[in-house]
Amino acid sequence: MYETNFHKASTAQDAAALLAKSDDGKILAGGQTLIPTMKQRLAAPADLVDLSRAEALRGVTITKRKKMGIMKADGGETITIGAMTTHAEVAGDTELAKVCPVISGLAANIGDPAVRHRGTIGGSVANNDPAADYPAALMALRATIHTNSREIKAEDYFQGMFATALADNEIITAVSFQAPAVGGYGKFPNPASRYAMVGVFIAKSVDGDVCVAVTGAGDNGVYRHAGLEAALSADWSTTAIEAIEVSADGLMSDLHGTAAYRANLIKVMAKRALV
């Protein structure tokens, strides 16, 4: 690792100020990608601004749809997850598990326990790894990414491999979305890294809109799958998924599998997301 200056920020505002002072500063969230990358000497930020003490950026908030209603998994609650909330905290939030179990399950299967206890949702979303799980969820849930300066719709935010709408020194503070009426995530882990080789997130909103996002497979990061959305909008069933053709065009081929294999996995994982 190259030498770097380490700063601690207690709020997003502090962090923004520290970043502004640096020519080449980076936010350190959970560090589960950044630190290994720095250790391999592939990244060398002059300054690291650590957000782990920013308590306001931590935690899950659930706003009930009906004020007096009983919380249950019928969807529509507004869920806000602070950027510095770890995967383990998301997975372990019992109220979240009641209103949006698909997110709890997704978080519980990210990486390994060490990664889940350090890695954060904000870090994952900021990095936008093309094989990460959260981008598919936020895309399919039509989430909002909150930063220290604005709110960005997920579909505008995710812009290809490791590319996002974040401006220089812009800091994610939270993500929010409505709990879907029905949601499912089918993940096929890469045998080596256990990142998603294909991850398909399917959500049906309380208004009945179907949204399907795919991570891991595309050669330009997370994307929405129009074919699956159309099929499932017409017929919410595995039969509908089975009936469509998933093209291998635009999918990745690498030493772990061909584009054709990934195309197959999209269908299989979509079916498993539905079940």
Added chain:
Amino acid sequence: MSEGIGARVLRKEDKRFITGKGRYTDDIVEDNQAYAAFVRSPHAHARIVSIDTTAAMKMEGVETVLNGAQLTGDGIGNIICGWAVASKDGSPMNMGAWSALATEKVRYVGDAVAIVVADTKSLAKLAAEAVVVTYEELPVVVGSLQALAGGAPQLHENAPGNLIFDWEIGDLAPTDAALAAAAHVTEMDITNNRLAPNPMEPRSAIATFNDAEDHYTLYTTSQNPHVARLVLSAFYNVAPEHKLRVIAPDVGGGFGSKIYIYPEEIACLWAAMKSGRSVKWTSDRTEAFLTDAHGRDHVSTAKIGFDGDGMIVGLKVNTKANLGAYMSLFSSAVPTYLYGTLLSGQYNIANIYCDVQAVYTNTVPVDAYRGAGRPEACYVIERIMETAAREMGVDPAELRAKNFVTSFPHQTPVIMAYDSGDFATNQKQAQKAADVAGFRARKAEALGRGKLRGLGYSNYIEACGIAPSAAVGSLGAGVGLWESAEVRVNPVGTIEILTGSHSHGQGHETTFAQIVAERFDLPTENIKIVHGDTDKVQFGMGTYGSRSGAVGMSAIVKAMDKVEAKVKKIAAHVLEAGEDDIVIEGGAVKVAGTDKQMLWHEVGLAAYTAHNIPDGMEPGLKETAFYDPTNFTFPAGCYICEVEVDPDTGVTEVVQFVASDDFGTIINPMIVEGQVHGGIAQGIGQAMLENVVYDDAGQQLSASYMDYTMPRADDLPNYSVHHASTTCPGNPLGMKGCGEAGAIGSPPAVINAITDAIGNNNLSMPATPAAVWTALQAASIKLAAE
């Protein structure tokens, strides 16, 4: 005796390992210590135009930057392969020059070009990046078939066509004739994938030069410190043996990769002398992928013929062995004398012919990795036996059984003389444990759940011990392959065993103590095993080839024989009895049938006080022995793997893995089971997960755990491990060796099971989900076409 042979004694070494008190090379801190970083080639093949160290030398904290021209200028010799293998025409192997720091050309990504010595690790790395090397890139070749093709880039001038040797074993004409006359011939292409060894502890070295005494000390991650000292002295001219101490302290796994003497240790020793600092280098994980000797990488075609009764009449194999960019220490032996000699498997085969072309490519050097040649041989014979059975429509277990060697000794047509074994009993035991009879029902049940079940056999035999010296010498080995031991009984009766074997995960501190406990009826608590230091231990050959039991422990037995004889003489003298009446039991040395006795420690004391020992006897109680076996040993067994394939994804689960092994005498069943578990884990790793992948430019695409799939606990089944042993007649304990069997025997069982499940035999290792799914698609397309 509760702690003797056959007892499940808990590992004595584990307390320090699991409490973080192990002392590994990187834990050693010398006074005046500096750190080395290596400037490595980013190109797989290039000419070095210039090396500019000016900027690096000026950096703060940099002690020195040294290159290959300076190294060779100081008379440091080239790295050699220590096993001479001749070609068919009698010509010697074409060994290209390998300097610890490249001088004119680099030949693989990671090839070391310069060493930087600086005050800290971080400064050393920064300075290494500041060394400007200008390269002229050359065309690259990474596959053995491509390297042998006309017009391929040439790696070494003295190896035309990149051919290192073209070796053969067996008789060609009779084999061809037998195959021509066979009732059935099965022919197949078989690839054995390239593996990275990945011991948990990366390689490390710390070298110190004491100019007042003109003496070097090297701590290093070695499986054989004495061999390291010998080679560093005799071939690399680093220092004469009496002025070089090599210590291999706790070593965290080797799997073969720590047998060899690598460029880094040589360069650190030399740089310590040049700089006057202790020079430490510890590999990071990326460097390990780029520089630790890889394993396997064979491309073969094989042909086997049967008569009308299903009896094997002949086997013919051609193999291209990729040895990488340079010949590593034992690289030539692996695809020849540790491979072709095992192609007879467990079977009576009258005619065998095998030829092997060893090839240079722009890849990491390839050498022995757990099993070393025997896994490759086992994979060829066990894949083709299974395939032949399917083609002939006969039960694969029955086809094997009817061809088993059943009388011993058995001379194969490929050098090896099997000394013992009971292949049928192991097969039956494995079949029973695997409930082979119930397989059809399980397959039907799985199909009901949409899963494809398959079952595969592997009846392996291997050769361990790597000895005797005269035999391996006649085959080209540059060293003798005996082992030595010293048994020191202290005046207080405790015992120290100095062994030339080296433990880096094998549990020698426990098992070696057990054979001493057994012999002298003492608790293992009173016995200490000393190893891994050339200043403490007499010469030894180290640990590899599952030789520490059969050879290393035999040397201890021989030394104990001498100690026992002296103990009995002393006791007989003191107790005024005949030597033949003396027995050792219960911590005492007794006159049988009387109440006359000396306590064990009283004999030790008597030997050292020498007040009352027989006339003419030397004082003391310490004996040394060198043991050279009479033959290799032949562990063998039957492995049965059962898998369930998800046809939608190709994901394969090993649902059952049964091993029935013949290891001869077992000293500690718990440790042996651990060796089998680990070996099978590596075998399943090779069969389903692990693969070194290069792109055409010679860059390793799989050089991190993001892409190289190490087996994890949830990839592996619970093992069902059994034994049916025959005693090895070749050594005093009757041991055969267990360290590599799991890795040797398991890959074909796994692939035979998966191909059985999916109905397509065209499947290479590793059988990843993508590979299995692709093979399934091909099978279903074929089915549809039919």
